[in-house]
Amino acid sequence: MFESITEKISSLVHHHREKHSEAASIVPVVEEVPVSKNWDFEITFVGAKNVPVGDIIASDPFLVAYLGPSDDQNTLSYITGVHWNTLNPEWNAKWNVQNVSDGTVLEMNVMDKDKMKEDTHLGKATLILGPQLEGFQEHTIEIIKPDGRTRGNITVHTTGKRTTGKAAALDKPTTTGPARYSRHTSYAAGILTHENKFEFYAYRIRLYHILEVFGSDPAGYQHWNLDYDAAKRIFADNLEGANIRNALHSQHSYLYRHDRKTEYGALT
Known part of the structure; x- marks a missing residue:
């Protein structure tokens, strides 16, 4: 009987050692977060003083x-709203970019909005x-005019950190937005579309990642409907x-012209 008790104790000890050994061999797998040499930036275009x-x-x-x-054409770009009749605009517009390589130049062009003709380039800062x-x-940063002289300056805030996670695996810079939009008011469009109000709102949203979704090869784009008579007239040579x-x-x-009634915002 004593031998039987000894065998049971030995069996229990052996079983306990096996379980302890198995538990010790199980090492938690910690997923490594890729770290890049590139950078993520939150950029705020605060405003400008004494622009040309x-x-x-x-x-x-x-x-x-x-x-x-x-x-x-593959360079990421960003456009702020227009501030009317001022030399000291306050944009306070944010732009979030990821996977930016060291030495990338952020080029900021100050433009003058013209309603009926091409916009005027006032100067740039980098x-x-x-x-x-x-x-x-x-x-x-000083604004350099097209003639090489300087006038005014731009205030920019940046917050930079190392790129990590999925963005670190990308082969080029990208943006997380926000997607800027503008709302345009047109009385003439309201009349033409037979709206009850003599006012019509048109929204224009600046989307990102279009090339990533649809590709950059024109051969893969959807062609206009060759069987649509109106389209035939429009695209006729x-x-x-x-x-x-x-x-x-x-x-x-x-319809999408900018004026004092145009409103600007961002989709986050």
Whole structure:
């Protein structure tokens, strides 16, 4: 009987050791978070002081920013709202970008909005992004006019941190927004569309990641409907087609024109 008790105790001890050994061999798997040499930035275009004059005594300034070369169609860009009749605009517009390589140039172009003709380039300022901008910093940067002289300055806030997670696996910079929008008021459009009110709102939203979703190869784009008679007239390679397209472009420009009643915001 004593031997039987001894065997049971031995069996229990052996079983306990096996369970302890198995538990010790189970090591929690900690998922490694990729860390990049690149940077994420929250950029706030605060405003500008004493911008160059675009009209007679003032300007209608807005800012167009590029994360890299402005002549590259793949470069990320950002547009603020327009401030009317001022040389001291306050935009307070935020732009969040990820996976920005060290040495990338943030180019900020100050533009003067013209209602009926092409916008005027008033000047630009640049800021080099990289590890020297880690954490929160405020920058006051001189505006260089097209003739090379300086006038006024832009105030920009940046908050930089190392790129981690999924963004670190990307092969180019990207943005998390926010998506800016503008709301345009048109009395003429309200009349033309037979609205009850003599007022019509048109919204324009600036979306990102279009090329990532649809691709950059025109061969993969959806062609216009070749069986639609109206489309045939619009895209016809003749004088009538050219006149129709010009008229549509003019209507589009009028509908989405910027004026003092235009409202700006962001979708987050």
